[in-house]
Amino acid sequence: MNKTPVLTKKDINKAAIRWMGMAVNTYTYQYQQAGSIVYSLGPALRKIYDNDDEYVASLNNHFNYFNTHPWMASMVLGAVLGIEDEGGIDAKEAVQSFKIGLMGPMAGIGDSLIWVLYPTIMGSIAGYMALEGNMTGILIWLLLNIIFMFVRVKLFHLGYRSGTKLISTLGDKLNLLTESMSILGLVVAGALIPSVVKISTPLKYTSGESVTEIQSILDQIFPFMLPVLATIIAYKLIKSGKISVTILILMIVVLSMICAAFGILA
Incomplete structure (x- = not known):
């Protein structure tokens, strides 16, 4: 049953900021990032659900297993809010299936692009410049991290606007992008060996x-x-x-x- 969306831009921003500060701080072997998701989305879900029982049911639903790259999770969690804001508690099962379906591909992209490629390139540049007595590389790296904080908020909004269309929009491109980033990361790491080692x-x-x-x-x-x-x-x-x-x-x-x-x- 569709309902009139109630979340505002401010609500989405708040959820995004709460997620950035808590993404893996409640990490457990049983539920992985579930606790952080509940903390991040809690205020927005409270606004969606006036009924206490529906609100608790939604929180319990999000307290199921979920684990993906924290940066890429912003898009998934934004889409989740969009789904619940439009579909209400009836979309509970779809929400969990949606999260499970995307956490693997998003982890592949995030791990290859953000955990491997980005720090390898920037770390090598910053380290090489530091050996030459130049701190510009370190400052650029710090500036990029600040910029990426705004990008992660934008990903929340992108996911919220896309909702379930996120899957059809990305489709097979996720697997292709994951494989491409993995190959690119290996090539870059290999190219850096002569200058770093x-x-x-x-x-x-x-x-x-x-x-x-x-x-x-x-x-x-x-x-x-x-x-x-x-x-x-x-x-x-x-x-x-x-x-x-x-x-x-x-x-x-x-x-x-x-x-x-x-x-x-x-």
Whole structure:
């Protein structure tokens, strides 16, 4: 049963801001982000439902399992408010199905684009500029994060206006975008290896009066072979789950000191 929407732009903004501040702060193994959703949407749902029983039923419905990338969740939760604002409590089942259907694709996009690609690029740029004594990269990164806060609010509004049409609008484009961002992230990370990972060897091979640098031979076979091999090994160790990132960093530091002391690596 359709009803007259009651939420205003201010209500949507409030829900978006509450979500940004609480997205994963109530994270649990059983319900994941459900508690944060209830906190974020609570005031808006109270305005939608005058009836206490309907309001409680809606909150309980949102206290079901949900987990996706916090930034991309803004669009999903905005759409949820649009669905409930128009359909009322009768849309309860559709709301949960809608959330479950989109949380996987949205997580794929967010993880590839925001968790991997964005910090890899900006972190490398900021780190490289910092090594040169320039803090511009860090300031740009900070400014972009502030801008993205406004973008996340806009995503809430986009979702609210789209409602269930969000699925038909995005459709198969979600899977294509997820795969494209994953590939792009790997390409960018690979391209950054030579400029970020600095490993070379000063070892030389002597045959009679001929002295050959091992590093020059490696560069002829595969440029930046040592940085690439080191990155692959580190990735394999992390992916295995047997070694934590902290332990891996300590191993790299110790190994670097030993190899530098014996003149193996530079």
